[in-house]
Amino acid sequence: MGNPTPAHHSPDGAARTGTGRAGPDPGAGGAGFIALDGVEKVFEVRRRTGRLRRERHRVRAVDGISFTVARGEMVGYIGPNGAGKSTTIKMLTGILTPSGGSLRVAGIDPSRERTRLARRIGVVFGQRTTLWWDLPLRDSYRLMHRMYRVPDAVFRDNLDRCTELLSLGDLMDVPVRQLSLGQRMRGDIAAALLHDPEVLYLDEPTIGLDVVSKAKVRDFLRELNAERGTTVLLTTHDLTDIEQLCRRVMVIDHGRLMYDGALAGLHEIGESERTLVVDLERELPPIALEGTRTVKVEGPRQWLAFPASASAAPLVAALAQRWPLVDLSVREPDIEAVIAKMYADRSAD
Numbered sequence: 633m634g635n636p637t638p639a640h641h642s643p644d645g646a647a648r649t650g651t652g653r654a655g656p657d658p659g660a661g662g663a664g665f666i667a668l669d670g671v672e673k674v675f676e677v678r679r680r681t682g683r684l685r686r687e688r689h690r691v692r693a694v695d696g697i698s699f700t701v702a703r704g705e706m707v708g709y710i711g712p713n714g715a716g717k718s719t720t721i722k723m724l725t726g727i728l729t730p731s732g733g734s735l736r737v738a739g740i741d742p743s744r745e746r747t748r749l750a751r752r753i754g755v756v757f758g759q760r761t762t763l764w765w766d767l768p769l770r771d772s773y774r775l776m777h778r779m780y781r782v783p784d785a786v787f788r789d790n791l792d793r794c795t796e797l798l799s800l801g802d803l804m805d806v807p808v809r810q811l812s813l814g815q816r817m818r819g820d821i822a823a824a825l826l827h828d829p830e831v832l833y834l835d836e837p838t839i840g841l842d843v844v845s846k847a848k849v850r851d852f853l854r855e856l857n858a859e860r861g862t863t864v865l866l867t868t869h870d871l872t873d874i875e876q877l878c879r880r881v882m883v884i885d886h887g888r889l890m891y892d893g894a895l896a897g898l899h900e901i902g903e904s905e906r907t908l909v910v911d912l913e914r915e916l917p918p919i920a921l922e923g924t925r926t927v928k929v930e931g932p933r934q935w936l937a938f939p940a941s942a943s944a945a946p947l948v949a950a951l952a953q954r955w956p957l958v959d960l961s962v963r964e965p966d967i968e969a970v971i972a973k974m975y976a977d978r979s980a981d
């Protein structure tokens with residue numbers, strides 16, 4: 633796969649208006665609450681080329697990315713492994729300094745004023761916890777309360793809210809190491825919100841979670857965004873996260889922005905398909921259902937592909953009515969496949 637010039641599709645002008653948040657915000661205007669202009673990040677790495685020889689090598693992790701996110705927007709930031717997503721998020725938090733371009737979050741240059749920015753942002757890295765492994769959640773939160781000097785009333789209010797909405801009540805006195813992945817993730821999300829941040833970066837917040845935990849996390853994020861106007865930038869490999877939460881999605885590959893628009897537009901470009909995995913009571917001939925194509929039959933299980941931009945609900949209803957169903961699930965298209973298709977189409981053009 634090459635590195636074609638970045639093409640910024642924006643098929644339907646995805647929502648760019650935020651819900652807004654009270655309070656003055658000098659230098660961080662609505663449309664450009666998060667603003668990146670030609671941002672680059674180059675890593676110098678040493679590679680072994682012989683028994684004693686090392687060669688310097690440059691990895692262009694982020695290669696000239698520009699976009700803006702308005703206050704209150706909830707935006708998906710997706711791409712294949714190694715595309716540059718985490719590197720972008722690390723620059724947005726100030727952990728990494730860009731090699732080029734300019735970057736502002738709430739009017740602040742993250743790498744120059746990391747501490748000042750820290751009060752206004754929250755970060756959740758799904759693969760890592762910010763909680764203390766041996767402490768119960770309650771004690772982790774107490775420590776954070778002191779470390780980040782969160783005013784008592786704000787802390788109490790946020791903790792009560794998160795405890796209720798993320799169902800943490802019964803978990804407060806359990807050491808983090810004994811929590812399930814889904815419980816720990818909910819604990820981490822609460823930790824990121826105790827200081828009332830205006831921006832929340834989420835890196836794979838639903839990775840490895842079961843269906844029920846995923847739904848809980850998604851419901852919570854939706855409510856947080858709607859009620860508090862929290863701006864959310866969400867990195868995920870699960871397109872259902874995007875579908876249920878974000879009206880706008882940005883796709884990055886090889887450090888470049890490939891797409892910026894609605895998820896439906898991405899599916900159209902990628903002509904991607906979702907798959908209904910249908911378990912029948914017995915072996916039957918391939919199902920013929922309008923709007924789907926049976927791609928595989930294995931005993932009583934059948935796989936039916938349908939356009940990802942179409943709704944699954946009427947197909948599920950028709951199947952349930954006309955075939956003896958035992959179980960049914962919807963499999964999402966693979967992001968890598970969608971992006972590969974985008975590249976292939978562009979090369980063909």
Ligand SMILES: Nc1ncnc2c1ncn2[C@@H]1O[C@H](COP(=O)(O)OP(=O)(O)OP(=O)(O)O)[C@@H](O)[C@H]1O
Pocket residue numbers: 675676677691692693711712713714715716717718719720
């Ligand atoms: N500290 C580092 N030193 C050297 N190279 C790095 C460093 N961090 C990231 N990279 C490289 O930069 C590129 C982008 O990595 P990044 O972690 O941002 O990708 P990603 O889109 O988040 O991937 P994933 O979905 O796998 O987490 C990769 O080629 C990676 O190997």
